Amino acid sequence: MSKLTKYLKITKGVRVLDLACGRGRHSIYLSTLGYKVTGADLSENSIAYAKKFENKNLTFMVHDMTQPTGKDFDTILNLFTSFGYFEKEEDNLNTLKSIKKDLKPGGRAVIDFMNVHFVSKGLVREEVKVVDKIEFHIKRWIKNGFLYKNIRFKIEDENYDFTETVKMITLEHFQKYATKSGLEIIDTFGNYNLDRFYEKCSERLIVIFK
Structure with missing residues (x-):
């Protein structure tokens, strides 16, 4: 900044x-x-x-x-x-x-x-990150000019599943x-x-x- x-x-x-x-x-x-x-x-x-x-x-x-x-x-x-x-x-x-x-x-x-x-060339398609003992399962893929990122995790026996999409501009x-x-x-x-x-x-x- x-x-x-x-x-x-x-x-x-x-x-x-x-x-x-x-x-x-x-x-x-x-x-x-x-x-x-x-x-x-x-x-x-x-x-x-x-x-x-x-x-x-x-x-x-x-x-x-x-x-x-x-x-x-x-x-x-x-x-x-x-x-x-x-x-x-x-x-x-x-x-x-x-x-x-x-x-x-x-x-x-x-x-x-x-x-x-740069992102396309080095795209990490699948990974698991652990933050505060929570496992975040992450998948990324490119389709029709968009980058997709899916994140799945579990907290106190409840499952969460989110997908975000951004245009490859x-x-x-x-x-x-x-x-x-x-x-x-x-x-x-x-x-x-x-x-x-x-x-x-x-x-x-x-x-x-x-």
């Missing part, structure tokens, strides 16, 4: 939107740097938790990121693959259009996504979304050190829009 804010040249007092903020980990940190931060997420439970940390520089709201907030921001951040989970393809574009509407003239937006080429996809939404891609990075993006070997695809 320090490297990213330094690259973006964010100054104290600017308005920052942490889009799909979860429980507010990054929003909270950004507010300590002197930015006026709004954290937005679709999960009511996550926002209820995050609101415990609100202060004069930090507010949280339940929000669907396919829609504009109606506010304006200098910087909008969408971090750690919080994009592409929509059931409808048009909602990927709708999210970029909403970001465009919420950005001030000259503002910057960041979408931090997985590099689907490439840089070319983001370029098309940008063009249609009125945004412009000005930079790309391949990891959190902000090194150059290489399609075949970069772990991440971090896209900077204006």
Whole structure:
């Protein structure tokens, strides 16, 4: 986050939107740097938790990121693959259009996504992880342009089974979304050190829009 804010040249007092903020980990940190931060997420439970940390520089709201907030921001951040989970393809574009509407003239937006080429090459199809003595049985597969992840576990004789789906979005996809939404891609990075993006070997695809 320090490297990213330094690259973006964010100054104290600017308005920052942490889009799909979860429980507010990054929003909270950004507010300590002197930015006026709004954290937005679709999960009511996550926002209820995050609101415990609100202060004069930090507010949280339940929000669907396919829609504009109606506010304006200098910087909008969408971090750690919080994009592409929509059931409808048009909602990927709708999210970029909403970001465009919420950005001030000259503002910057960041979408931090997985590099689907790197993920496809190194996909771990099955594994078991143990956390707090609970066994999580994980399966991953790719089908029709989507990455699927199934997680099964058991707690106190009750079985749980969840599957999440994310679209395999490439840089070319983001370029098309940008063009249609009125945004412009000005930079790309391949990891959190902000090194150059290489399609075949970069772990991440971090896209900077204006």
